[in-house]
Amino acid sequence: DAKTTQPPSMDCAEGRAANLPCNHSTISGNEYVYWYRQIHSQGPQYIIHGLKNNETNEMASLIITEDRKSSTLILPHATLRDTAVYYCIVRAGGGSNYKLTFGKGTLLTVNP
């Protein structure tokens, strides 16, 4: 799986949009971009994933650049409960690609 690079930490004001970047310059054509987050003392929680088109769900939006070498997770209106470590993971589709390879992620702190 391609390697990802994320900033170790970010801050965001409550109610503002949080934009979390991820670099995956070695991504290959069949690899998806996944985002998980982990709130303190909980297990990781799936947020969203995409291949090449932008995606949106009730939690967040995922913007993938045209060359697919980077992406941004957007939390449109961050709340204090969004304080967590956010992991960007690249993984190929298909049943044989079942492992999630987590890095250290980005600690997002939402401030009141």
Next chain:
Amino acid sequence: GAGVSQSPRYKVAKRGQDVALRCDPISGHVSLFWYQQALGQGPEFLTYFQNEAQLDKSGLPSDRFFAERPEGSVSTLKIQRTQQEDSAVYLCASSYRGGLVAFFGQGTRLTVV
């Protein structure tokens, strides 16, 4: 239940003691995974089951670690003769098929003293 359930939530073991950690996956989920998370690090893959078959145990750190899922539902991760370096959070995850989206439990925090 609605999510992946793990028990116990916390376990303190004396060095050399055997421990067993339980995972109840989401009903109907074929795939089950165990991960280990050291303090300040991201989770690391330990092992993968599809139904009762253990298809990948490449991440198990030593032969003291053993996982089973005999009936294709509940899984147990056993650690024999625990060492201090085994102290970590052990996470279980399940998915319907193929692991494309995995749902994680809250984890078991193991402390070996």
